[in-house]
Amino acid sequence: MLTLSEKQTIRTNLGRLPNPTEMHVFEASFSEHCSYKSSKHWLKQLYTTGEHVLHGPGENAGVVDIGDNEKIVFKCESHNHPSFIEPYQGAATGVGGIMRDIFTMGARPICNLNSLHFGMPHNSRHIIDGVVKGISDYGNCVGVPTVSSKCYFANTYTENPLVNAMSVGYTNKEIFTSVPHKKGVVVYVGAKTGRDGIGGAIMASEEFTEGEKKHPTVQVGDPFQEKLLIEASLELFETGTVIAAQDMGAAGILSSTSEVALKGNYGIEIDLAKVPLRAAGMEPWEILLSESQERMIFVLDEDKAEKQNVYKIFEKWDLDCFILGRLTDTNNFVVTVKDETVCDIPLKVLEAPELIRATEDRSEKRKQYFFPPQIIADFDVREIWEQYDSQVMGNTIKSFEDVAIVRLPNSPKAIAMITVANPYYCNYNPQLGVKLVIHHCHAMLNAVGSIPLAITNCLNFGNPENPEIMWEFTETIEGMKEVCKELKFPVVSGNVSFYNETDGVSIFPTPVIGAVGLIENYKT
Amino acid sequence: MKTAIIIFPGSNCDQETEKFLYECTGVRPMMVWHKEAVLPDADLYVLPGGFSYGDNLRAGAISAHSPILKAIKRAADEGRQILGICNGFQILCEAGLLPGTLLPNKSQNFICKPVKIESQGGHNYTIPIAHKEGNYYSPSIVNVAFTYTEDINGSMGNIAGVYNNQLNVLGMMPHPERAFESFHCSQDGITIFKTLFNLHK
Numbered sequence: 001m002l003t004l005s006e007k008q009t010i011r012t013n014l015g016r017l018p019n020p021t022e023m024h025v026f027e028a029s030f031s032e033h034c035s036y037k038s039s040k041h042w043l044k045q046l047y048t049t050g051e052h053v054l055h056g057p058g059e060n061a062g063v064v065d066i067g068d069n070e071k072i073v074f075k076c077e078s079h080n081h082p083s084f085i086e087p088y089q090g091a092a093t094g095v096g097g098i099m100r101d102i103f104t105m106g107a108r109p110i111c112n113l114n115s116l117h118f119g120m121p122h123n124s125r126h127i128i129d130g131v132v133k134g135i136s137d138y139g140n141c142v143g144v145p146t147v148s149s150k151c152y153f154a155n156t157y158t159e160n161p162l163v164n165a166m167s168v169g170y171t172n173k174e175i176f177t178s179v180p181h182k183k184g185v186v187v188y189v190g191a192k193t194g195r196d197g198i199g200g201a202i203m204a205s206e207e208f209t210e211g212e213k214k215h216p217t218v219q220v221g222d223p224f225q226e227k228l229l230i231e232a233s234l235e236l237f238e239t240g241t242v243i244a245a246q247d248m249g250a251a252g253i254l255s256s257t258s259e260v261a262l263k264g265n266y267g268i269e270i271d272l273a274k275v276p277l278r279a280a281g282m283e284p285w286e287i288l289l290s291e292s293q294e295r296m297i298f299v300l301d302e303d304k305a306e307k308q309n310v311y312k313i314f315e316k317w318d319l320d321c322f323i324l325g326r327l328t329d330t331n332n333f334v335v336t337v338k339d340e341t342v343c344d345i346p347l348k349v350l351e352a353p354e355l356i357r358a359t360e361d362r363s364e365k366r367k368q369y370f371f372p373p374q375i376i377a378d379f380d381v382r383e384i385w386e387q388y389d390s391q392v393m394g395n396t397i398k399s400f401e402d403v404a405i406v407r408l409p410n411s412p413k414a415i416a417m418i419t420v421a422n423p424y425y426c427n428y429n430p431q432l433g434v435k436l437v438i439h440h441c442h443a444m445l446n447a448v449g450s451i452p453l454a455i456t457n458c459l460n461f462g463n464p465e466n467p468e469i470m471w472e473f474t475e476t477i478e479g480m481k482e483v484c485k486e487l488k489f490p491v492v493s494g495n496v497s498f499y500n501e502t503d504g505v506s507i508f509p510t511p512v513i514g515a516v517g518l519i520e521n522y523k524t
Numbered sequence: 525m526k527t528a529i530i531i532f533p534g535s536n537c538d539q540e541t542e543k544f545l546y547e548c549t550g551v552r553p554m555m556v557w558h559k560e561a562v563l564p565d566a567d568l569y570v571l572p573g574g575f576s577y578g579d580n581l582r583a584g585a586i587s588a589h590s591p592i593l594k595a596i597k598r599a600a601d602e603g604r605q606i607l608g609i610c611n612g613f614q615i616l617c618e619a620g621l622l623p624g625t626l627l628p629n630k631s632q633n634f635i636c637k638p639v640k641i642e643s644q645g646g647h648n649y650t651i652p653i654a655h656k657e658g659n660y661y662s663p664s665i666v667n668v669a670f671t672y673t674e675d676i677n678g679s680m681g682n683i684a685g686v687y688n689n690q691l692n693v694l695g696m697m698p699h700p701e702r703a704f705e706s707f708h709c710s711q712d713g714i715t716i717f718k719t720l721f722n723l724h725k
Contacts, residue, residue: 136634140654141575143536224578227534317533387634389654391699392573394540397707407707409539522707 001202002027006352013349021335021342024285025350028251029258032205032498035352038464039496042477046491047484052453053492059177060101060247061169062492064453066518069172070408072415073107075493076115076166076456076514080500081204082218083163087130091163092138092221093293098167099144100247103230104296106176106237107169110393111406112139113148114165115419115458115512119158121379127161128384134221135165136387141223142230145396146388147404150419151381159208159502164458166419166514170408176237180244180264180327185302186257188324189314190229190295193252194278196220197291200250207463207501225294225319232317236298239310244299254288256297257325258333262347264299269334270325272342284335284342299327359474360467363429397522403448407522414522416450418515423508430472431479434511438483441515450517455484457494457513462506464498472509480511489515525721528554528566530596530612532587537573537609537701544701545570548717558590568605568721569596571612573654573699583626583657584614593619605721606693610655613685613695622688622695624662629655630678638709640673641684641698643719648673649712651698653684658697660686669694694720 002010010026011017018026028034036043048056054071055063061075079094095112102109114135118124139146144167197219236242244264246256253270261268272287282290300310314321328334333350335343390399397405397414407414420440426433438455445452459476462469484491500507527545531538538555545553554564563569577586587593593615600606600621608616616622629635636654643649659678670685685696700713718724 133633140634140636140656141534141536141578143574222578224534224575224580227536227575227578386637389634389636391636391652391654391702392536392540394537394543394702394705394708 078497091134102169107171117162267330359471430475445517532576535574573610588618
C-alpha cells in the first residue's frame with residue numbers, strides 16, 4: 001500500500017490526481033519488491049567492479065569475462081513469499097524467472113543451483129515436498145541440470161521458508177542488456193497474459209498474517225513454454241536485430257516496459273489492445289500488472305526486423321509475438337487501449353524515492369540467541385537430490401558436493417560454483433556472519449583449484465520498517481562491502497527479499513551467497 | 525555409419541546426443557526438425573531424450589503425432605534402424621512402433637542416478653537414468669534388450685529397454701549419451717552403442 005507521504009509526492013510530481021489505472025501503476029512501482037526503496041541506498045555501496053566484470057548489478061544478471069570472448073552470466077533470486085503460499089508453483093516459477101534473467105542477456109543457462117531454508121521436516125513436509133517437486137519438474141523439463149541444492153532446516157523458517165534459486169549461463173557471443181542505445185519497436189513474446197500473479201509484487205512487500213488468502217497472487221509456470229522461449233530468444237539474438245531485452249518479472253508488462261524506457265532515457269507507448277489474453281474481461285491495470293510467466297520483451301530495430309522477418313522464428317516455436325509499442329522521445333509512460341489513453345505518466349515520477357530507514361543496534365540482545373544448528377537424524381537429503389536431473393547437457397563434472405563443477409560447452413574450461421548460507425552466525429553477528437559466509441565461498445572455490453571470480457547474493461530479511469531488522473541489513477551490507485573489497489570478489493548481481501515475517505516473528509537474517517570460480521583447463 | 529537426430533519441441537538431450545554419436549561413429553549426425561515430412565538418408569535415426577511438448581497429456585503422446593513420425597514408421601517398415609532414448613522410447617511406444625507403455629515410476633518421483641543394467645548378452649554396464657515415467661509395462665511378451673539389475677522404478681521384469689519384433693527398433697530408458705566422457709559416471713555408453721550396431725573393429 002502507498003503511504004500518505006508517497007501519495008502526496010505522487011500528486012505533487014504529477015501535478016494532478018492519478019486516475020484509477022495510474023493508481024495501480026504507482027502502487028506496484030512503489031512497492032518494495034519493484035522499487036528496492038529501502039535497500040537501494042545501501043546496495044550502491046557494495047564492491048561491484050573488477051577486471052573480469054562486464055556488467056554488474058542493475059542488469060538482468062551479472063556478466064563476468066573469462067577470456068577468449070567467453071562470458072559467464074549468473075544471478076541468484078528469491079521466491080520466498082510465493083513458495084510459502086503455494087510451494088509447488090512458487091518454487092517452479094522461481095526457477096523459471098531466474099533462467100529468464102540469464103537468457104535475456106543472450107546466454108544459454110548451463111546449470112541451476114538452489115539454497116533452501118525450511119522449518120523442521122516433521123512440520124514442514126508439505127512445503128519441502130512441494131518446493132522440491134516444483135524445482136524438479138521445472139528444471140528437468142527445461143533441460144538445464146540442477147547441480148547443487150543446499151537444504152537447511154530451522155524453526156525460524158517454519159512460517160517463512162526461503163527458496164533461493166541461482167542460474168548460471170554461458171555464451172561466446174554478444175551480450176545483450178536491458179539498456180536501449182537507440183529507439184526501436186517493443187515486441188512482446190512468449191505466453192499469453194492471464195490473471196495469475198496480479199499483485200504479486202505488492203504481496204511480496206508485506207508480511208503475512210494468520211488466515212489470509214493469497215493464492216491468486218502466485219504465478220503458474222509452464223516449463224515447456226520456457227524451453228521454447230529459450231530456443232526462440234537465442235535464435236533471435238543471432239539475427240543482429242535486438243537492441244535490448246528484458247524479462248517480464250514482478251509487475252509484468254508495467255515493470256519491463258517502463259524499466260527499459262527509463263534506462264535508455266526514452267519514453268514509451270504501448271497498446272494493451274493487442275495483448276493476447278487467457279481470461280476474458282481483463283481490466284487494463286490487470287493486464288499491466290499480471291505476472292503470467294514465460295513472457296519477455298525485446299526492443300528491435302524495426303527496419304532490420306521487418307527485412308529479415310525475424311517474427312517467423314516465433315512462428316516456428318509456436319510462440320505469440322507481436323509489436324506491443326515503441327520507444328519515444330517524450331520521456332513519458334503512455335498506455336493506450338485502442339485509441340483511449342489509460343495512463344500517461346512522466347517516467348521519472350514512477351521512480352519511488354529512496355528511503356533511509358531507521359536502524360537500531362541490538363547486538364547485545366542478539367548474543368542471548370545464539371544456538372548452533374541441530375542435526376536431523378531422520379531425513380536423508382539424497383532423496384531430494386535424486387529428483388533433480390543433474391546430468392542433462394552432459395557437462396556435469398561434480399554435482400551435490402560442496403562445490404559443483406560444470407564443464408563449459410566445447411571448451412577446456414570449467415566453472416566451479418557454490419552457494420553458502422549461515423543464518424546462525426548471521427543472527428549472532430550479522431557483519432561477521434556475512435564475512436564468514438563470503439570467506440567460505442572464496443576458500444572452497446580455491447580448494448577445488450578454481451580462481452574465484454565474483455558473487456551474487458540473495459538477501460533475505462524481515463520487515464525493514466522494524467529498526468532492528470534494518471540494522472541487521474545495514475550491518476550485513478557493511479560486512480559484505482569490506483570483505484568483497486579485501487578479497488577482490490565483486491558482487492555482480494543479486495536480490496533483496498524483505499518482509500520474511502509472519503505474525504510479527506521474523507526469520508534470522510539470511511544472506512545467501514552464490515559464488516563462481518574459473519578452472520582454466522579441466523583435466524580429470 | 526550415417527546417423528540423424530530428430531528434434532521435437534522440448535527435446536533437451538539433442539546436443540549431447542550429437543556429441544556422443546560423433547564420438548561413436550566419427551560422422552557428424554544430421555539434425556532433423558520434427559515438422560519435416562521427409563527423412564534424410566541415414567543408417568540410424570535417433571529420437572533423443574527430453575520433455576517433448578512438456579510431457580503434456582502423457583510423455584510422448586503429442587510427439588507421436590508429429591509429421592516426421594509417418595516418415596519414421598516408413599523407415600522402420602523398410603528395416604532401417606531406429607533408437608529411442610528416454611523420451612524417445614516413450615514416443616516410440618506412443619506411436620506404436622514399440623510394444624507396451626511407460627508408466628510413472630512407482631515412487632511417483634523423478635529419479636536421476638547411475639544404475640547397473642544387463643544386456644541380453646549378459647554384459648553389465650553402469651549408466652545414468654533420468655526419468656519420471658520409466659516404469660515399463662506390456663501385456664504381451666516382448667523382446668527385452670536391457671534389464672536393470674535391481675528394481676529401480678517398478679518396471680515389469682526390471683525392463684530398461686525393448687526391441688520391436690523385427691529387432692530394428694530399440695527403445696531404452698538409460699542415457700548412453702551421458703556415459704562416454706572421462707568425467708561421466710562411466711564410459712559404457714560407447715561400448716553399448718558399438719555393440720548394438722556392430723561398430724567394434
